[in-house]
Amino acid sequence: MKLARFSIDGGEPRIGRVDDDVLVDVSDVPGVGTSLRAILPDLESLAPVIRAADGPAYALADVRLLPPIDDPQKYLGIGMNYREHAEEARAAGIPIPTSQLWFNKQVTCLNGPYGDIVKPDVSDELDYEIELGVVIGRECRHVSVEDARSVIAGYVVANDVSVRDWLQKRSPTFTLGKSFDTHGPIGPWLTTDDEIADPLDLRMTLSVNGEVRQDWRTDDMIYDVYEQIAYLTQVFTLKPGDILATGTPAGIGAPTGDFLKVGDVVRAEIEGLGVIENRVVEESIVVHP
Known part of the structure; x- marks a missing residue:
């Protein structure tokens, strides 16, 4: 699975699942939110739900990709x-x-x-x-x-x-x-x-x-x-x-x-x-x- 942080038109960061050239917004999946770092400890249990999620979809070319992890401690x-x-x-x-x-x-x-x-x-x-x-x-x-x-x-x-x-x-x-x-x-x-x-x-x-x-x-x-x-x-x-x-x-x-x-x-x-x-x-x- 490929997970990206992204924004649209300068909006707030979101989390998306990358499927080929399409990005599916999964931020509203319960337990996901907008911080990729925050969900890493629970990623194994969240993965099946994220894979099945059917949120808003965008062409990769139409979004701004952000650092996947923007707030590491190290x-x-x-x-x-x-x-x-x-x-x-x-x-x-x-x-x-x-x-x-x-x-x-x-x-x-x-x-x-x-x-x-x-x-x-x-x-x-x-x-x-x-x-x-x-x-x-x-x-x-x-x-x-x-x-x-x-x-x-x-x-x-x-x-x-x-x-x-x-x-x-x-x-x-x-x-x-x-x-x-x-x-x-x-x-x-x-x-x-x-x-x-x-x-x-x-x-x-x-x-x-x-x-x-x-x-x-x-x-x-x-x-x-x-x-x-x-x-x-x-x-x-x-x-x-x-x-x-x-x-x-x-x-x-x-x-x-x-x-x-x-x-x-x-x-x-x-x-x-x-x-x-x-x-x-x-x-x-x-x-x-």
Whole structure:
């Protein structure tokens, strides 16, 4: 099942079931409402009712798709988790970690699947990273590798947009360079775990202005999705709606200096999950009192 957050003509967010090119509004189904994160713990019991619901239907082209999860408590990313990407990072002078390397993306970076990516005025090193996004479905701690799949609600396409000079040079942690506003586009919807036979064997591609930059499979992860969940839950509790960006393959812009520019269109696609596409725009500075 594919579940989207959407709005029509700037109205309030709603929840919809995606059936091919049609979106069926299921917000009025008892127990659903308008927060996808809120229903994740009950999604298994709600799923049959949502699948059978016959609410108002809209063409996907006529709605605005929003981030499927807009209010996670945590958005975490793992660094250098694909073998070839780790090697290209080494070539760029970044040492390969000897264990899982995790960082925070502040949740204010979240962006919709077709929202604009703002190029910050303070940097010319704006980079892209296609990633399989894992959405946690239930509260969990001390999860074994063998049981890790049972806590996954589903998956999204993620672009872990990175500001390289703030990431590697201007801050002692990754957090700032990973957390600029709009630099967390996800979507286009949540694809529930039962729809994906094997999340460890999906093709992922990213193109800039139609030129393919990344084309890899998730089976090249150094630490797979289940190992990641087991590792994190040794430390803290994962909550429903928490997002894990599970690493990017080779082909990022940093090794060649081929960074994103204003006007570029970045398209990211993962097999079985759909496509997100975001245009890079110039920053408009708003000064808040």
